[in-house]
Amino acid sequence: MRLRPKADSDEYLDGAWWPRSGDLIAELPDLLAVLAVRLGPVRRVVYDRASWSRTPRQIIIDDRAVPxxxxxxxxxxxxYIFGSAGAVIVLRxxxxxxxxxxxxxxxxxMVTREPATTPSE
Structure with missing residues (x-):
């Protein structure tokens, strides 16, 4: 996973993630643990239905149900990963x-910014 610096908040996508498998339930615990540093406890995950195998409606993380x-x-x-304080991270x-x-x-x-170009004189 790669995240843009927090200062790059003008971008729609905050980063990219390359999971090891198509099993969202197996992949989420590690991802959410890392993202909790920026978001606090995760309260909700919205994912692209076409990208994952069949997934239950919630996962238990740290004894809490995350929809x-x-x-x-x-x-x-x-x-989209929503934190408990209202922050959200959007990943490709x-x-x-x-x-x-x-x-x-x-x-x-996803995390490399192209240097600004100046017009030729």
Missing amino acids: LDAYTFELGNTM VIPSVADPGMAHSALMA
């Missing part, structure tokens, strides 16, 4: 079956 809401995103492969999810080189490039592109 999992499937949604059909126009952009696809998108996930790279399919687990992606070519490793392509996945690495996609992760790095």
